[in-house]
Amino acid sequence: xxxxxxxxESPAKAKTIGKFLGKDFTVTSSMGHIRDLEKKNFGxxxxxHFAPNYVxxxxxxxxxxxxxxxxxxxxxxxxxxDEDREGEAIAWHLKEVLKLDPEKTKRIVFHxxxxxxxxxxxxxPRPIDINLVNAQQARRVLDRIVGFEVxxxxxKKVKPSLSAGxxxxxxxxxxxxxxxxxxxxxxxxxxRVSAVFLVPDAGGNVVELKAELNKRFETREEAxxxxxxxxxxxxxxxxxxxxxxxxxxxxxxxTSTLQQEASRKLGFSVSQTMSVAQRLYEGGKITYxxxxxxxxxxxxxxxxxxxxxxxxxxxxxxxxQYKTKSKGAQEAHEAIRPTYIDQEEVSxxxxxxxxxxxxxxxTIASQMADAELExxxxxxxxxxxxxxxQAVGEVIRFDGFLKVYIESTDNEEENGDSxxxxxSVTVNQELRAESIQATERFTQKPPRYTExxxxxxxxxxxxxxxxxxxxxxxxxxxxGYVIKEDRPGVERTYVQLTLxxxxxxxxxxxxxxxxxKSKLFPxxxxxxxxxxxxxxxxxxxxxxxxxxxEVNLDEIADGKRIWNEVIEEFYGSFHKSIESAMxxxxxxxxxRHLGEDPATGKPVLVKIGRFGPLAQxxxxxxxxxxxxxxxxxxxxxxxxxxxxxxxxxxxxxxxxGEYENKKVTVAIGRFGPYIRHNNQxxxxxxxxxxxxxxDLSRAVELIEAKREKDSKxxxxxxxxxxxxxxxxxxxxxxxxxxxxxxxxxxxxKAEELTLDDCLKIxxxxxxxxxGKRKT
DNA sequence: CAGTGAGCGAGCTTCCGCTTGACTT
Numbered sequence: 148x149x150x151x152x153x154x155x156e157s158p159a160k161a162k163t164i165g166k167f168l169g170k171d172f173t174v175t176s177s178m179g180h181i182r183d184l185e186k187k188n189f190g191x192x193x194x195x196h197f198a199p200n201y202v203x204x205x206x207x208x209x210x211x212x213x214x215x216x217x218x219x220x221x222x223x224x225x226x227x228x229d230e231d232r233e234g235e236a237i238a239w240h241l242k243e244v245l246k247l248d249p250e251k252t253k254r255i256v257f258h259x260x261x262x263x264x265x266x267x268x269x270x271x272p273r274p275i276d277i278n279l280v281n282a283q284q285a286r287r288v289l290d291r292i293v294g295f296e297v298x299x300x301x302x303k304k305v306k307p308s309l310s311a312g313x314x315x316x317x318x319x320x321x322x323x324x325x326x327x328x329x330x331x332x333x334x335x336x337x338x339r340v341s342a343v344f345l346v347p348d349a350g351g352n353v354v355e356l357k358a359e360l361n362k363r364f365e366t367r368e369e370a371x372x373x374x375x376x377x378x379x380x381x382x383x384x385x386x387x388x389x390x391x392x393x394x395x396x397x398x399x400x401x402t403s404t405l406q407q408e409a410s411r412k413l414g415f416s417v418s419q420t421m422s423v424a425q426r427l428y429e430g431g432k433i434t435y436x437x438x439x440x441x442x443x444x445x446x447x448x449x450x451x452x453x454x455x456x457x458x459x460x461x462x463x464x465x466x467x468q469y470k471t472k473s474k475g476a477q478e479a480h481e482a483i484r485p486t487y488i489d490q491e492e493v494s495x496x497x498x499x500x501x502x503x504x505x506x507x508x509x510t511i512a513s514q515m516a517d518a519e520l521e522x523x524x525x526x527x528x529x530x531x532x533x534x535x536x537q538a539v540g541e542v543i544r545f546d547g548f549l550k551v552y553i554e555s556t557d558n559e560e561e562n563g564d565s566x567x568x569x570x571s572v573t574v575n576q577e578l579r580a581e582s583i584q585a586t587e588r589f590t591q592k593p594p595r596y597t598e599x600x601x602x603x604x605x606x607x608x609x610x611x612x613x614x615x616x617x618x619x620x621x622x623x624x625x626x627g628y629v630i631k632e633d634r635p636g637v638e639r640t641y642v643q644l645t646l647x648x649x650x651x652x653x654x655x656x657x658x659x660x661x662x663x664k665s666k667l668f669p670x671x672x673x674x675x676x677x678x679x680x681x682x683x684x685x686x687x688x689x690x691x692x693x694x695x696x697e698v699n700l701d702e703i704a705d706g707k708r709i710w711n712e713v714i715e716e717f718y719g720s721f722h723k724s725i726e727s728a729m730x731x732x733x734x735x736x737x738x739r740h741l742g743e744d745p746a747t748g749k750p751v752l753v754k755i756g757r758f759g760p761l762a763q764x765x766x767x768x769x770x771x772x773x774x775x776x777x778x779x780x781x782x783x784x785x786x787x788x789x790x791x792x793x794x795x796x797x798x799x800x801x802x803x804g805e806y807e808n809k810k811v812t813v814a815i816g817r818f819g820p821y822i823r824h825n826n827q828x829x830x831x832x833x834x835x836x837x838x839x840x841x842d843l844s845r846a847v848e849l850i851e852a853k854r855e856k857d858s859k860x861x862x863x864x865x866x867x868x869x870x871x872x873x874x875x876x877x878x879x880x881x882x883x884x885x886x887x888x889x890x891x892x893x894x895x896k897a898e899e900l901t902l903d904d905c906l907k908i909x910x911x912x913x914x915x916x917x918g919k920r921k922t
Numbered sequence: 923c924a925g926t927g928a929g930c931g932a933g934c935t936t937c938c939g940c941t942t943g944a945c946t947t
Contacts (some may be wrong), residue, residue, distance in 0.1 A: 176942095
């Protein structure tokens, strides 16, 4: 009865704290929230001042039972959940659910896991802050109301099973609006002029000085006239300016910046980053990975300092404490840093090592001196023209933090040339132009979001929390609002004029523009749902909605307002908008008329159908006439598809003829063009075959080739069970039975399997999952 | 793996934030 029980949120944290506190304390964890609003029946009694109906989360039943038992046996229960809104609520739910005696219950908080911080916390317990708890209840209730009242409107007016929410709907809006900016973007071209001058250096060799003209020409003619002028011009150095600059290191990682840098530098998806970080955290190698704080403990500052001292010397040390800029940060934890900063690397998988290395370098760099640079601008004047050429060079005088870490940017263009060392020249020196080039360049469309740049944007707007950035991104993809994919660019031509050896020549070159890799694209359903929500729920869809809610939540937390009154005030007008959306709006399917089919004169339209976006020729009529349908291909969207593209879709499937008395057809499916014969599918060869022109003999060739390949994959069949086959697949031998696949137990010799063995395997094992995995 | 494109209509879908598992292909 006299022991101490400490409850924290995460088991890994429990483990470390247990070590600090010693054997008088038992440290255990609640695994986050233990209760939530009931999922059925709305979970809120709206008429009774929005009274929440909490139930123990199904996956927490066992934990709660264990906690109850432990709490009963303990002399004192120390609730040490995080010091933020959610953490305070967890503390309160624990107190309620475990029916803790106030006399023997103490609430403690610390935001760094060091011995000092924890002992300090134990010495300074405080009561549970009910205002903060109420702010959380308001947040929770509001999110439930928004999600569970708006989603059903979508089921009725757009499509079943769709979802809307305070966070996800705004995330989709960002992507949809960016796409529209791109669609309406008009690319402009201008001629950029660059010159290569030849300069003798100290040793008598000739070196190049590359410079850019400070003016662009709108047309080819202007650029041409300029180059013609240059033919007879003289070039002299007009000015040399040298200016010192400094660069400072970036702050230590938060969840959001870690996700961004891991994406740019390591190519990780945001969820990949989080699961690798989770393993590092569980292994005690880094501090907590879901944080919005850039704060480092004084212990961390000290170890970083001595580490830098021993590695690079005193000049490289500069202790810094950073301040959070992001909206709505709650800073319950430290920044993400190595637990033991003197440890430069860790054991583990390649991914763990790389992510750790990134975290280590960023942490160390944040405590290092500024880099000192010198930027030199050389200006070259032209004897017969007012324009100027400029060359910019940068020299690092002192590398400082750049020795260990350079932050990346999303701007792909920036990592270019021009920052090189410049040759030494003097004012009034005459230069000889080796060549001058005018190149047509196009303005860039706004960039599409990557997972990580979307997280950055959300964080800037104060939307979502560190624990939800990764789930948000998967949710909007799972709902089909957004798709992450690569898209090929398009070839475009540009003009290049070159002045060399006193002659101006012209070349037309081609480049690939607008190729995208792992970018977020809105789908048709995403765009239709977004437009619907923006139309009927303007307030919720406003980018500042969350920020405004936060102001109210802060007032509740400060005890200035009552939480259910705040909700009441919101609910009045919100619920009216639900009712009017239900009544007023038509069912919406994004229908768009493209024009007439020239062959039949019937209307051609595109819309969202039961199985996704489709094109349609003609309408259903009374006399039983049915329209023709065709699915849109990936990359085509209702908003931008043209009549020509839509008509093209109806050219497939094509019948090629018969082979072995069965029809041979060609079509394009989810995985590209294919031939279908006797219910067998054979892919066309990429880059070789064209579905619109491929003929029967080529199709037969491909069918035969596929048969040949399949027969090699076949290990055994049984006459008694024609549907059972032992096959050799990509991951070794496996069983196929009634269109389901089964893994062989380890050590099985596939060649020696009997029919009974196989049936036993089928019965005892669950089939390997097919198709897309859902998380 | 790849097709489909309606009016019998049961019962279901859905939110955001805390946490970690048990699964593979």
